[in-house]
Amino acid sequence: MRPVFFIPLALFLFFAGLAGYMLVNGRFESVPSHMIDKPLPEFSLPPAVDGLPGASRANFVGGEPKLLNVWASWCLPCIAEAPQLEALKEEGVEVIGIAIRDKPEDVADFLNRYGNPYTRIGADDISQLQIEIGAAGVPETFVIDAQGNIRHQHIGDIRADDVPRLLQILEDVR
């Protein structure tokens, strides 16, 4: 045995240790919106579907903290998210939807099929509000407090185990 032949093994073990450490303690974050803890921008969007009013900044001010849900009828994770929004609604949370690049008949069809958790849906046909509040895609959900400030951002669809967490955050910002 010659010590020199152990050098590759030693180097490899060092790398494997480092990689293992980084896997356990690594970061798997997404990029959060820079708008968190800032006031919701001024906006006013027309109704996205017949029978529900449109949405504006004023709808968020006053009362209880609310959820702003950025979604679209053409978005498949939004279908997966629908039961969780329904559950949040049953807990008494007001959810205001922003439909991105959508058509009224598609929105109506989506609500018929997967239920309607929304009190209002604004139509954002050119992704204007979506970009202003720093949402990178659909679906995303923002917690807005009663002063109209953005307090939390949830990226991606809301899974079943996210519901209690969101309820807790809504409670905390009250």
Next chain:
Amino acid sequence: MLAELGLAALWLATALAVLQIASGVMGLRGDAKGDALAIYARPAAVVQAFLAVLAFGLLLWAFAITDLSIKLVATNSHSMKPMLYKLTGTWGNHEGSMLLWVAVLALSGGLLAGLERRLPSKTMNATLAVQGFVALGFYAFLLLSSNPFERLPIPAVEGTGLNPLLQDIGLAIHPPTLYVGYVGLSVAFSLAMGALIAKQVTPDFAKVMRPWVLFAWVFLTLGITAGSYWAYYELGWGGWWFWDPVENSSLMPWLAATALLHSVSVLAARDALRTWTIMLGVLAFSMSMLGTFLVRSGVLTSVHAFAVDPERGSFILMLLGLYIGGALAIFAVRAGSISEGKRFSASSREGALVFNNVMLSAILAIVLLGTLYPLLTEAFDVRVSVGPPYFNPAGAIFAIPMFIVMAIGPLLRWKQDKPARLQFEISLIAAVAISIVSLVAILGDYSILAVLGLALAIALGIAALLPLRGRNIRRVPLATWGMIFAHFGVAVSLFGMASESAFTQERLAAVTPGSTEQLGDWNIELRSVDPIAGPNWTAVEARIAVSRGGGEPIIITPQARNFWAPAQATSESALVTRWDGQLYAVIGDQAADGRWQLRVWWKPFVTFIWYGGLLISLGGILSIIGRVRVDLKRRDAVRKGKERREDKAALSNAPQPEPAE
């Protein structure tokens, strides 16, 4: 039925891998009982290859008919996709690509087991055991953490994989090409370990290993060439290599394989560099696995981040520790018992090959360090990004001497040579290089690396052809042609890189439709900018008329696209290819005053980068054909000789016939 058949085939293949290991290990005992059990290793590998390929074929079929009861199909395909992209979708995801990996692995193992007859049985048994062991780990990975045949409890109504970003022919072909390369190196790894365990590191072993290394290397070369061109035209930054971790993880196995290729030739021809060849065999496959780990685990941030999952990362890291750690441990213990082989003088062909092997390994170390450095600093919460300012000069320090030695090395004789014998060749190469350096330096103010690159490329291009001097062209062996093509390809590629970096002209202008810009001898007129819409994107498309030196104008249409699911802006560049370069145009944003940002490059000889890559691959293919042909001839001659001897023996034993009247 389909999914269950596929799954069953995979489980059976796994069982056969276990049999292959057991049988191969028994064969190492060297007694009668061991030999009796060792006969199962080869058939196990062959049948296993059939089963793994069958499993992949079944998944391919499921994608072709869009079987939405299979989770993988439902999440990655769509009934409306064109057939070609349905099929390529099979490996456009983690599970499918791992199944492809395993299928190619088993197929290579089966081919090795079925065709290879030259190796001593001890080495062969050890090799098959190692190959089975590698395969077993990947079967376990597939079956335990990424089952491609998982069913949905309720079949989906429609698939969700209609992402047009992934419907690109380049993207469909480039990953499997690289995979074949990575997996081909697994055979080299198994052979190296087999020879090390059996302590039979011989020229015969090197001759068996060489076609596998060449084969893997050709695919890696093609994969990297295709990937580089794809990044060049698709990402719209005008660059062709970004030193991104994922790119680096395909370059590192290539560097190791290139070094291995040359050292295995020394071992085959001269019986030298035994331990070094084994080390490189382990290293090349380690780099493939390391690449897989870096890409799939998400420990490094990359523009390619694809199928990132820390759990899978842990599994691959475990396999990496098992195989590479194990192999290096065996190497550490065993390598001392293998003598270094024949000695040679520094000024000989072996000497040149060793020098370049060291240079290649140094470049590999630099790329590896640059790629892993962010991982190291992030452990201390410091985020860094290592880019061209590190890789280019650090790599060049070793690449420049390597190119010089590469020009002269093939002219040297084996074992010992006097440089004085090559006075003419060396002075020719030096004169060409020096005159180009001075010429370019007089013409303009270019970066030192670009100037050296140009000079070395042209000198190397001439030097690559010099081995033909004084030889009868028709009698040059095919393998030598392979070397000439590959070395000439390196020169062509280097010329493209240096020319692109030295002579690229760039024009960034804010223009209104109707206005004309000048770039070199190109006349560029923006005709109009119009909005257009695609299935899930909108774009502005510029119509630009370009003409060269007053010639006929050509209309090109670069686009700036906005995807909205997920929200993402991409640039669709427009290219005009001429023999001496490419015009590259990108349209940017509209300024407040209504003018459009237009960015145009003229890149002289940039296409040579990829032509060079193709020439290098062609060289590899010629070399494989040449080697295999010589081998088959030899095998034929050995067989005939044996028959003749047997005939003679039979004749001499037979009763003498009566002499004819």
